[in-house]
Amino acid sequence: MRKPKDKPAKQANQLIEIKEEPMDEEGRRTVQPPQEAEDENEVKDELEEENDDGGSSEVEDEEKSFDELGLDPRLIRALSKKDISVSKPTPIQRVAIPLILEGKDVVARAKTGSGKTLAYLLPLLHKLFADSGLKQKNAPSAFILVPSGELCQQVYKEISSLIDLCKVHLKAVQLRSNMPISDMCAALSGPPDILISTPACVAKCLSTGVLQSTSVADSLEILVLDEADLLLSFGFEEDLKALTALLPRRCQCLLMSATSSDDVDKLKKLILHNPYILTLPEVDGVKDEVIPKNVQQFWISTSDQDKLVHILALLKLELIQKKVIIFTNSIDMSFRLKLFLEKEFNAGLFDYLIDGDESEVKDEQLANKGSNVNTKRSKKYPKQKLDSEFGVVRGIDFKNVFTVINYDMPGSAVGYVHRIGRTGRAYNTGVSVSLVSPDEMDILEEVKSLLGNEEDQNSDVISPFPLLTKSAVESLRYRAEDTAKSVTRVAVREARAQDLRNEILNSEKLKSHFEANPRDLDLLKHDRILSQKPPAPHLRKVPDYLIDATTKEASKMVKLARAAMGNNPSRRQGFKRKLKKGGGDPLKSFSAEGGRKGARKGGMKRGGRSTDGNHNHKKRKSV
Numbered sequence: 001m002r003k004p005k006d007k008p009a010k011q012a013n014q015l016i017e018i019k020e021e022p023m024d025e026e027g028r029r030t031v032q033p034p035q036e037a038e039d040e041n042e043v044k045d046e047l048e049e050e051n052d053d054g055g056s057s058e059v060e061d062e063e064k065s066f067d068e069l070g071l072d073p074r075l076i077r078a079l080s081k082k083d084i085s086v087s088k089p090t091p092i093q094r095v096a097i098p099l100i101l102e103g104k105d106v107v108a109r110a111k112t113g114s115g116k117t118l119a120y121l122l123p124l125l126h127k128l129f130a131d132s133g134l135k136q137k138n139a140p141s142a143f144i145l146v147p148s149g150e151l152c153q154q155v156y157k158e159i160s161s162l163i164d165l166c167k168v169h170l171k172a173v174q175l176r177s178n179m180p181i182s183d184m185c186a187a188l189s190g191p192p193d194i195l196i197s198t199p200a201c202v203a204k205c206l207s208t209g210v211l212q213s214t215s216v217a218d219s220l221e222i223l224v225l226d227e228a229d230l231l232l233s234f235g236f237e238e239d240l241k242a243l244t245a246l247l248p249r250r251c252q253c254l255l256m257s258a259t260s261s262d263d264v265d266k267l268k269k270l271i272l273h274n275p276y277i278l279t280l281p282e283v284d285g286v287k288d289e290v291i292p293k294n295v296q297q298f299w300i301s302t303s304d305q306d307k308l309v310h311i312l313a314l315l316k317l318e319l320i321q322k323k324v325i326i327f328t329n330s331i332d333m334s335f336r337l338k339l340f341l342e343k344e345f346n347a348g349l350f351d352y353l354i355d356g357d358e359s360e361v362k363d364e365q366l367a368n369k370g371s372n373v374n375t376k377r378s379k380k381y382p383k384q385k386l387d388s389e390f391g392v393v394r395g396i397d398f399k400n401v402f403t404v405i406n407y408d409m410p411g412s413a414v415g416y417v418h419r420i421g422r423t424g425r426a427y428n429t430g431v432s433v434s435l436v437s438p439d440e441m442d443i444l445e446e447v448k449s450l451l452g453n454e455e456d457q458n459s460d461v462i463s464p465f466p467l468l469t470k471s472a473v474e475s476l477r478y479r480a481e482d483t484a485k486s487v488t489r490v491a492v493r494e495a496r497a498q499d500l501r502n503e504i505l506n507s508e509k510l511k512s513h514f515e516a517n518p519r520d521l522d523l524l525k526h527d528r529i530l531s532q533k534p535p536a537p538h539l540r541k542v543p544d545y546l547i548d549a550t551t552k553e554a555s556k557m558v559k560l561a562r563a564a565m566g567n568n569p570s571r572r573q574g575f576k577r578k579l580k581k582g583g584g585d586p587l588k589s590f591s592a593e594g595g596r597k598g599a600r601k602g603g604m605k606r607g608g609r610s611t612d613g614n615h616n617h618k619k620r621k622s623v
């Protein structure tokens, strides 16, 4: 049996070591077609066997704090200032940080929302703090590559806030493909220590001479590929190959991914050198990997036409907890929904965010490539042409989202997983509610089979939503239909145009233009602004006589739960602890259908898993 080299004792059974990739004479990584590389599974199997022989295959959950992981004290203080409990790294952070600090190449596969960003940012910054000013460089020391412009911005904000809080002289810049070459050159002058960008943009910088190949080869110490499972399906393979050819042997490579897929394997073989593959106990195998254990999932059967009245009932009757993200499948539908809800609620006073998620093509590609799920594309989801930095929901970290609503079902099961991954982030809990029309039943079935419990086929991973009664929906039908009539196509078109104007107003690039030309700004501002009218008085409140007793009770329970949890994640933790002790989570214990049957059908049974992620086969009482 081949013994793994250099295996840290404590983490041994979480790690799989693979063979070192070959280098050329100049110490550069050679690009190998995947089929020529060593069969990793063989190595993996041996190691798994060894773990079995060596005793428990359960991972020892060493509850180390960030302090004990060996990070610079400035970073620990920065975490406290960011309200992250320094005693509680997430599992992926606990395992990945020491390895990255040791200089190992790491592939980290951990479910969405598990804290992968800090798992690589903290040790990366620690290393750069130590190296700062030691060597004259002509290019950044670290590249962080992500698949989309939005993710670039998010990582840039996170890293900049850490640098600010640590008060160190490090500079991070983000480059996007649509920037003028002159702006790219200006951003890279210095040079900065960290570059956050997309592979396409780095390839453009290299081909246009904005980045010199020799400088990159001389300076690059750390390369991070974040959301790695998307990079190849977004068409970045050639761009990555251009960079790979330059990678010096000493360069440490980190690959972070929420799912495992053929693309991740391909990338691993393309770029990494003797990596440690981190597979956490909770992400052992494709199925477990994608189950968000701390998110309760529900669905509501409805026709397409009745989706508006259902969403109105959920929000207006306060049957779900804020903050809420609502996903639709098109931008037009998002605007329609926004205008519809604005007529019922005071705009700005509610916490609902509507995302016209059009990233489905990519998610489906991923599903087809990565998992064994048989993904069908419904006629509702035509192929779309997407540019290489298309905005995606994948990986975006919306703060304190409790409920995710699928107004439209996504085009694939993998898309579903990433949408509901916007709640239940890190140590928080969450709920998802999907409105499913007859046309979308096949996707629901696909999701169920992806997330289903192999041992207990009868357990419902996604349960019928227990708090919304038919009579509650019917009580709002008239007003919903009346309101929907006023959301015309023209209104939707104007809302989109207004949104575009607002984007222009907010654009950094135009700021200086408007400073020089204030009249242009006035003209734009005074253009007609939509949705300024407050909601009509008769739409503001639902009259008491329209709400049945069951719904009133359900709404009261949700409000009580929200009051107990507040918006503060740490308070939410406290609430979670209370729930563990047997307190009443309305979604687990309340049934609008009444009695035991509803409770069993509803939130009580989710593949034997409770919201806190523990396996719990005990029955709970319903009220």
Ligand SMILES: Nc1ncnc2c1ncn2[C@@H]1O[C@H](COP(=O)(O)OP(=O)(O)OP(=O)(O)O)[C@@H](O)[C@H]1O
Pocket: 084, 085, 088, 089, 090, 093, 110, 111, 112, 113, 114, 115, 116, 117, 118, 257, 258, 394, 395, 396, 397, 399, 421, 425, 426, 427
């Ligand atoms: N140790 C921690 N304790 C509490 N919160 C944390 C911790 N680490 C990270 N977080 C928070 O958890 C949220 C999710 O983290 P992050 O975005 O890194 O997840 P991710 O694994 O990259 O997810 P995705 O695959 O969707 O990109 C962030 O708001 C982050 O600030």
